Amino acid sequence: MSAQQTPVPTAWTTGWTTVFDTGTWRSQLPVHMWRPAPCFVSCPLGNEIPLWIRSITGGSEEDYKAAWDKVVENDPFPAIIGRVCHHPCETDCNRQALEQPVAINSLEQYLGDLALEKGWTLPPAGESQGKKVAVVGGGPAGLSCAYQLRRFGYDVTIFEARDTVGGLLKFGIPEYRLPQTVADAEIKRVLDLGIEVKAGEAIDTADKLEALRKSYDAVFLAIGAQKAKRLPYLGDDARILIGLDFLEDVSRGKDPVLGDKVAVIGGGSAAMDVARTLRRLGKTVQLIALEGRNELPAQEDEILEALEEGVSLFDGAMVASLDTSKPLMELSCKKVLLDKEALAKGEIKPIPLEGSDFKLEAHQIIVTIGQDPTLDGFDTVVATEGGMIKTNGGPAANVPGIFAGGDVATMDRYVSRAIGQGKEAARAIAAYLGHPEIVPLPDYTLDDAVARNEINPFYFPIAAREERGHTAVTKRLRSFADVKIGYSEGQALSEADRCMSCGTCVECDNCYIFCSDMAVKKAPEKEEHYIILEQYCKGCGLCAAECPRGCIIMKQESK
Amino acid sequence: MIETKKHYDIPEEDVFLSGHFACPGCGEALAVRYVLNTMGPDTIAVVPPSCISIISGAQPYSSMKIPVYQTTLEASAASAAGIKRALIRQGKDHVNVLALAGDGGTYDIGFQALSGAAERNEDFVYVCLDNEGYMNTGAQKSGASPHLVNTAFTPGGKPTVKKNVVEIMAAHGIPYVATATTGFPDDLARKVAKARDMKGLRFIVVLTPCLAGWGVKDDEGVKVSRLAVDTGMWPLYEVEYGTKYTINRGPQGVPVMEYLKLQSRYRHLTPEMADELQRETDRAWELLQARATCVVSVSNAEPIP
Ligand SMILES: Cc1cc2nc3c(=O)[nH]c(=O)nc-3n(C[C@H](O)[C@H](O)[C@H](O)COP(=O)(O)OP(=O)(O)OC[C@H]3O[C@@H](n4cnc5c(N)ncnc54)[C@H](O)[C@@H]3O)c2cc1C
Ligand SMILES: Cc1ncc(C[n+]2csc(CCOP(=O)(O)OP(=O)(O)O)c2C)c(N)n1
Numbered sequence: 001m002s003a004q005q006t007p008v009p010t011a012w013t014t015g016w017t018t019v020f021d022t023g024t025w026r027s028q029l030p031v032h033m034w035r036p037a038p039c040f041v042s043c044p045l046g047n048e049i050p051l052w053i054r055s056i057t058g059g060s061e062e063d064y065k066a067a068w069d070k071v072v073e074n075d076p077f078p079a080i081i082g083r084v085c086h087h088p089c090e091t092d093c094n095r096q097a098l099e100q101p102v103a104i105n106s107l108e109q110y111l112g113d114l115a116l117e118k119g120w121t122l123p124p125a126g127e128s129q130g131k132k133v134a135v136v137g138g139g140p141a142g143l144s145c146a147y148q149l150r151r152f153g154y155d156v157t158i159f160e161a162r163d164t165v166g167g168l169l170k171f172g173i174p175e176y177r178l179p180q181t182v183a184d185a186e187i188k189r190v191l192d193l194g195i196e197v198k199a200g201e202a203i204d205t206a207d208k209l210e211a212l213r214k215s216y217d218a219v220f221l222a223i224g225a226q227k228a229k230r231l232p233y234l235g236d237d238a239r240i241l242i243g244l245d246f247l248e249d250v251s252r253g254k255d256p257v258l259g260d261k262v263a264v265i266g267g268g269s270a271a272m273d274v275a276r277t278l279r280r281l282g283k284t285v286q287l288i289a290l291e292g293r294n295e296l297p298a299q300e301d302e303i304l305e306a307l308e309e310g311v312s313l314f315d316g317a318m319v320a321s322l323d324t325s326k327p328l329m330e331l332s333c334k335k336v337l338l339d340k341e342a343l344a345k346g347e348i349k350p351i352p353l354e355g356s357d358f359k360l361e362a363h364q365i366i367v368t369i370g371q372d373p374t375l376d377g378f379d380t381v382v383a384t385e386g387g388m389i390k391t392n393g394g395p396a397a398n399v400p401g402i403f404a405g406g407d408v409a410t411m412d413r414y415v416s417r418a419i420g421q422g423k424e425a426a427r428a429i430a431a432y433l434g435h436p437e438i439v440p441l442p443d444y445t446l447d448d449a450v451a452r453n454e455i456n457p458f459y460f461p462i463a464a465r466e467e468r469g470h471t472a473v474t475k476r477l478r479s480f481a482d483v484k485i486g487y488s489e490g491q492a493l494s495e496a497d498r499c500m501s502c503g504t505c506v507e508c509d510n511c512y513i514f515c516s517d518m519a520v521k522k523a524p525e526k527e528e529h530y531i532i533l534e535q536y537c538k539g540c541g542l543c544a545a546e547c548p549r550g551c552i553i554m555k556q557e558s559k
Numbered sequence: 560m561i562e563t564k565k566h567y568d569i570p571e572e573d574v575f576l577s578g579h580f581a582c583p584g585c586g587e588a589l590a591v592r593y594v595l596n597t598m599g600p601d602t603i604a605v606v607p608p609s610c611i612s613i614i615s616g617a618q619p620y621s622s623m624k625i626p627v628y629q630t631t632l633e634a635s636a637a638s639a640a641g642i643k644r645a646l647i648r649q650g651k652d653h654v655n656v657l658a659l660a661g662d663g664g665t666y667d668i669g670f671q672a673l674s675g676a677a678e679r680n681e682d683f684v685y686v687c688l689d690n691e692g693y694m695n696t697g698a699q700k701s702g703a704s705p706h707l708v709n710t711a712f713t714p715g716g717k718p719t720v721k722k723n724v725v726e727i728m729a730a731h732g733i734p735y736v737a738t739a740t741t742g743f744p745d746d747l748a749r750k751v752a753k754a755r756d757m758k759g760l761r762f763i764v765v766l767t768p769c770l771a772g773w774g775v776k777d778d779e780g781v782k783v784s785r786l787a788v789d790t791g792m793w794p795l796y797e798v799e800y801g802t803k804y805t806i807n808r809g810p811q812g813v814p815v816m817e818y819l820k821l822q823s824r825y826r827h828l829t830p831e832m833a834d835e836l837q838r839e840t841d842r843a844w845e846l847l848q849a850r851a852t853c854v855v856s857v858s859n860a861e862p863i864p
């Protein structure tokens with residue numbers, strides 16, 4: 001027999017297993033997908049946190065610039081927000097399950113300050129759409145809206161009642177928490193995009209508003225909540241002042257004439273600001289709040305800092321009556337408990353405690369118990385509700401072409417919310433004006449976000465959070481120096497490294513590495529970076545389990 | 560020590576193919592991927608009866624793009640030694656020979672051939688894929704089954720301890736002995752590459768969770784493998800010439816219960832039994848550290864001619 005005729009023994013291989021469709025065994029298929037991180041979902045202005053934090057980890061100036069560019073898509077004020085945001089993003093950060101949340105807010109400050117130092121500029125205004133929008137009120141909501149509208153290519157004019165824009169960023173939040181040089185620089189950068197400002201022009205009557213409606217294609221109302229709440233039962237002695245006025249005076253360099261002893265009434269952030277400003281002016285401060293220590297609406301770190309600075313806190317207390325007959329006024333106070341049922345409904349109902357009376361003395365009393373919008377004149381043009389402009393759940397008022405956002409339209413009164421609502425309003429206005437590129441943004445909830453149990457902890461060794469430095473109390477009391485000391489580059493890098501990129505694939509290749517069927521193929525050209533070979537995938541779920549960050553979900557298949 | 564990896568970077572040759580018949584999520588198949596794709600195409604494999612022989616392909620199809628010789632359960636090491644000697648005769652010394660056997664075929668049935676090959680320092684790589692039982696035939700107990708585990712032959716828990724095959728092989732004084740597992744694929748690949756590039760008998764035992772046999776969820780094999788290491792039940796280490804120890808990763812302070820509770824083969828454990836396994840693990844780790852610190856200069860340990 002010749003060699004050609006030798007039969008192949010049956011035990012010899014004649015083909016490869018790649019002809020088999022082991023995928024038919026499967027009942028579920030992995031799908032690579034971008035998923036929202038909980039920090040992103042919780043940020044009121046839609047900050048795409050994992051993306052820009054990842055850029056920081058690159059470690060070069062270009063990487064930092066790329067990170068900043070990403071941040072300013074949603075927020076033109078990272079140096080401001082990096083100092084004043086109440087950071088709900090950190091509260092919901094998945095890293096909490098391991099040790100502590102990522103210090104997102106500190107990283108924003110780092111990028112924001114770096115941008116100011118390097119003189120980075122915002123992307124230029126978009127191609128002109130040939131339409132113009134009036135923004136009423138130049139606080140964070142108005143400025144954010146104006147900024148986004150410029151990016152969409154609209155002409156914008158801001159009508160601002162005061163002599164300059166900025167709103168509470170300039171006349172509310174004190175210097176030691178937000179240096180005016182920082183606020184001014186970030187605001188200027190926005191205005192430099194070609195935004196017209198008409199300062200000293202209040203739009204405060206129905207006629208003026210109607211006139212704006214006629215001469216502009218759309219109007220955004222962002223006049224904030226500027227009318228301070230008062231306590232009429234204390235009388236109208238000239239020594240009873242209003243917190244917002246006091247803060248504005250101090251910010252304008254006016255030295256208010258005050259005695260040594262001052263009582264501040266209020267338990268929120270604004271009251272803390274008044275109390276701490278007074279301490280910097282050398283006053284003895286007695287802070288009286290209805291809420292108990294753990295119910296105070298102010299942020300915990302503000303309360304701690306106020307106490308460090310020597311503010312005397314009388315929590316769970318109220319001023320029952322006031323004797324103004326002497327130069328040193330006498331405050332008759334009582335301890336109170338807040339009615340729990342009312343509190344659950346968001347109402348404050350103090351119940352005085354028998355025999356808990358005590359007295360305080362003060363040269364001045366500064367009432368800082370919240371603000372309402374001034375809507376006189378507007379309420380004949382747009383519908384109002386609960387003392388605010390009524391909107392459709394989004395930014396649109398009940399009249400076509402009028403939109404509202406920020407403190408005038410929400411009780412969620414934060415700078416981040418104001419910036420977020422300004423951005424949403426700009427998108428809604430652009431859509432209303434028929435902009436060709438506006439697609440609605442998906443509205444995610446925490447239920448959609450990558451959950452803590454979807455994070456594979458093996459890939460994230462314990463790493464302590466970098467804390468920002470704090471200026472020493474003695475220095476704080478002598479000046480209005482910035483309380484929070486920004487990160488060094490090294491701190492920023494090591495903190496950025498702690499972010500787990502929840503839901504955003506970083507091409508770590510784990511899914512590829514752990515598939516025993518070689519059913520995950522790399523595809524750098526595709527948005528998801530990987531392809532599942534459905535012919536072979538047996539649906540074991542290992543790739544999803546070993547994805548450190550929840551970027552793969554197993555989709556049930558019915559056969 | 561092996562640190563947690565942010566990015567694995569494992570060079571692979573294209574030897575092991577999709578479409579094989581391993582169970583979904585199989586640890587043994589995952590190990591085969593990194594063993595074969597590291598050994599490379601210039602390799603002849605010897606496979607005895609075991610799950611590996613199933614994975615290697617239903618005849619006449621193969622999942623391994625290299626020549627594979629299916630030998631008997633007793634004879635892996637003898638077959639590998641014979642093939643290598645023949646290759647040397649043919650002037651093809653550059654071709655690697657790889658024996659790829661289960662724990663039953665290594666610790667027990669094939670042990671005589673293996674010990675003999677080690678004593679002669681035959682020139683091939685022997686990889687034992689240790690799933691702690693005769694899994695292909697229905698999860699019977701082997702010499703590799705751990706103490707107190709439930710198997711088809713030890714329903715109440717295995718009364719004897721797992722044979723320490725690493726120390727046995729190291730005691731032969733062969734050039735290289737190492738442990739590995741699928742949860743640390745880069746460590747596995749590095750050890751295979753190191754063994755490939757040496758001469759003489761190189762022995763690697765890879766702990767490969769068997770999902771069906773151990774009662775582990777389809778997507779938890781890798782987690783279980785990592786816990787085997789991090790609890791100290793399967794320390795990752797290397798022994799060169801029987802004397803030079805390198806510990807790659809030992810227990811990370813995780814109680815053994817964290818490993819045991821993910822596996823239904825340990826479902827019957829009483830708290831006392833679990834404590835006993837914890838004590839044994841602690842003791843074994845202490846012993847290993849003592850051996851590793853008892854330094855003998857490698858230059859004194861000449862390779863056997
Ligand atoms: C003391 C204080 C401290 C605070 N600290 C923080 C903090 O640390 N972090 C945080 O997130 N939030 C803080 N807040 C809340 C935050 O400042 C506000 O939620 C935010 O500024 C609201 O932005 P806005 O643009 O809606 O309104 P505003 O900032 O109030 O701006 C409104 C603007 O509209 C102008 N305006 C008013 N009426 C008219 C009119 N009729 N015509 C034209 N212009 C008009 C005003 O002059 C002002 O410039 C603080 C608030 C106070 C009072
Ligand atoms: C001498 C001999 N005894 C028994 C068998 C039957 N048999 C085939 S595979 C196998 C199990 C082998 O177990 P192991 O080596 O641990 O490999 P696994 O299947 O667990 O991967 C047995 C017992 C055989 N082929 N030869």
Ligand code: SF4
Binds near residue numbers: 046085105
């Ligand atoms: S703006 Fe506030 S909530 Fe949003 S990312 Fe920054 S700190 Fe977090």
Ligand code: SF4
Binds near residue numbers: 040499500502
């Ligand atoms: S780890 Fe990073 S991506 Fe995940 S929630 Fe925290 S900040 Fe967001």
Ligand code: SF4
Binds near residue numbers: 539
């Ligand atoms: S690891 Fe592989 S086989 Fe398992 S589900 Fe993922 S792609 Fe499919």
Ligand code: SF4
Binds near residue numbers: 032507512551
């Ligand atoms: S495992 Fe890594 S590469 Fe795969 S999807 Fe997750 S993040 Fe991306």
Ligand SMILES: [Mg+2]
Binds near residue numbers: 661662690691695
């Ligand atoms: Mg076995």
